[in-house]
Structures are given as structure tokens and as C-alpha cells.
Amino acid sequence: MPTFSGKPSESVDEFIFRAKLLMEGICIGYTTASNHSRVVAILAANLREGAASWYHAQVVIDHVRFADIESLANALRREFVPPDQQFRLRAELKLCRQHGSVDEYVRDFRRLMAQIHQMSPMDQVDRFCDGLKSETRKEVMYLRCSKLAEAIAAAQAFERTRFQSSTDRGRSGHACQHGPAHRAANDGPTHMGISAVDTRSISKEQCRRQNLCFNCKRGDHRIRNCPRSKQPQNSGHQGNEEAR
Known part of the structure; x- marks a missing residue:
């Protein structure tokens, strides 16, 4: 059952409309005279906060009696x-x-x-188009929709088509990246940055095998050109040169 609290963001008409739908669904004839008091009680039981306090004051303090659903709805309005x-x-x-999706x-x-x-169909379409994103608005206006439902359907269809096209292009580009040329470019070994390795764990023997600098453990220069080296080269350095 819908509820109504009396907040500015809530609608009395929507509350009454949804309540009528529910009562029709459970076979309560809200227009039948014998059901009037029952229907009013059902609606009153679903008032909340400020609306509930107002109804309590109307019934208990002012001794107001609402004859049917319409009299209560008018009083709420x-x-x-x-x-x-x-x-x-x-x-x-x-x-x-429109800031996100058209839906x-x-x-x-x-x-x-x-x-x-009391807003005409054309005014509804104009207001709807004004709020659409630029590309979608141009498409809907080009179609010259005369009813709001037509404009909404056109906007939704356009955005679905555009989203599908973007998805297809993305998949096509992804497939190209995994073609033969892309694989060939990545067939070689990938150099691991020295920052990813704890250089203290690299032994001299490993430096010889992997042709690394003894000083900084990098493989892009010889030890005599090492930017970290501050001492003159010695026989150990010569061994590294020979190993490289």
C-alpha cells in the first residue's frame, strides 16, 4: 500500500491513484457506498509523519468525518x-x-x-527535447514527434543504437590489437624494471649469468659507466667486463 507523509516532494494525486489501483487489484470497490468508511480507514492508516498528525487532529480534535475517498483526497490537497x-x-x-542515460x-x-x-502534447515534446543531450535532441527533433510517447521512444532507440555501435567499434579495435602484428611485437622477452626486484638478493654469480652490472644490478650499462659507482674500477670490475 502506498504511503503519504505530506512532504513537498510527494504528490497527493499519485498517492490516491496508487491506492485506487491497489484496491481494484484486491477487489475493493472504493466507489461502492458500503465500502466508503472502510476505504477511508485504509487510506488513513497509510498516512505518515505530518500527514498522519494532520488526520489525527481532524478526526479526534475537530471531529471531521470524511465521507469517501474523494472527500479525503480533496482535504489532503x-x-x-x-x-x-x-x-x-x-x-x-x-x-x-539529461546527465546520465536517457532512461x-x-x-x-x-x-x-x-x-x-494542462500542458499540450507539443509543449510536452518541446520540454522533453530541451533536456536531452545535444546529439539525441537533434535526432528526436529531426523526426518531428507530435506526442511525448513518440519522442521518448525515439530518444531511447537512438541511444541504444549509438551504444551498440560504440560497443562494436570497441570490440573491433580490441581484436586488431591481438592480430599477428601485435603478437610479433610482443614475442621478445619483456625487460623487468629493476624497481620490481630486490637488488640485494641478486648474487654476483647471477649478475654474471644475466650480464648485469655488479654495482646497481641493471643490464643497460657496464660497471665502468654505472652512475652509482664512486670508486675506481678494480680487478673485480674487470672480471665483470670479461663476463659481459
Whole structure:
């Protein structure tokens, strides 16, 4: 069962609409006179926070009795829907923009549209297109959609196609990198940087076998050219030269 707390971000109309759907689903006739008090009690039991406190004050303190679901809905609108709500919703709709996927934008746009009254189909399409990303907006406007549902479907189809094309190009490039030329370039041995090896564990015998400098354990120079060497070469160094 949906709940309503009376927060500015909540919609009375959406709360009533979802409650009616649920009662239809469980075969409660909310328009039947014999069910009116039961339906009002069900709705009241699902009020929360500020809305629950308001209902408690109405019933217990002011002794108000709500005859049916519509009388309760109208009372909730008078109490929790500000007079300028339509202006605020239209301003929020104007600022609504696509930052992520088009599906996320559609979700936010539909949430606002469900609360806005008396907006023509063409105005809905224009507002929707204004918030789309540049490429998607151009595509949807080119199609000249006359209904919001058509514009939404066109935007979603365009982004799915573009995403699939990007995925296919990425796979093609990945396959090229693993072609014969790429394999040939990587057939040789890979030199391991000296930073990845603890040089203290490398023995002189290993230096001779791997043709490394005795001083710094690198393989890109001879010991006489070692940048770390500060002492004149000796016979041990000559042995290294011979080994190399």
C-alpha cells in the first residue's frame, strides 16, 4: 500500500491513484457506498509523519468525518498542495536535464509530468527535447514527434543504437590489437624494471649469468659507466667486463 507523509516532494494525486489501483487489484470497490468508511480507514492508516498528525487532529480534535475517498483526497490537497505548486513544477521541469542515460532522464521527466496539469502534447515534446543531450535532441527533433510517447521512444532507440555501435567499434579495435602484428611485437622477452626486484638478493654469480652490472644490478650499462659507482674500477670490475 502506498504511503503519504505530506512532504513537498510527494504528490497527493499519485498517492490516491496508487491506492485506487491497489484496491481494484484486491477487489475493493472504493466507489461502492458500503465500502466508503472502510476505504477511508485504509487510506488513513497509510498516512505518515505530518500527514498522519494532520488526520489525527481532524478526526479526534475537530471531529471531521470524511465521507469517501474523494472527500479525503480533496482535504489532503487543500492541506498539502501549495497554491503555487503548478508554477514550481513547471520551473523544475524546465531545469530537468539529461546527465546520465536517457532512461534516467525519462524517469525524472515523467515524475514531474504526472503532476503538471494542462500542458499540450507539443509543449510536452518541446520540454522533453530541451533536456536531452545535444546529439539525441537533434535526432528526436529531426523526426518531428507530435506526442511525448513518440519522442521518448525515439530518444531511447537512438541511444541504444549509438551504444551498440560504440560497443562494436570497441570490440573491433580490441581484436586488431591481438592480430599477428601485435603478437610479433610482443614475442621478445619483456625487460623487468629493476624497481620490481630486490637488488640485494641478486648474487654476483647471477649478475654474471644475466650480464648485469655488479654495482646497481641493471643490464643497460657496464660497471665502468654505472652512475652509482664512486670508486675506481678494480680487478673485480674487470672480471665483470670479461663476463659481459
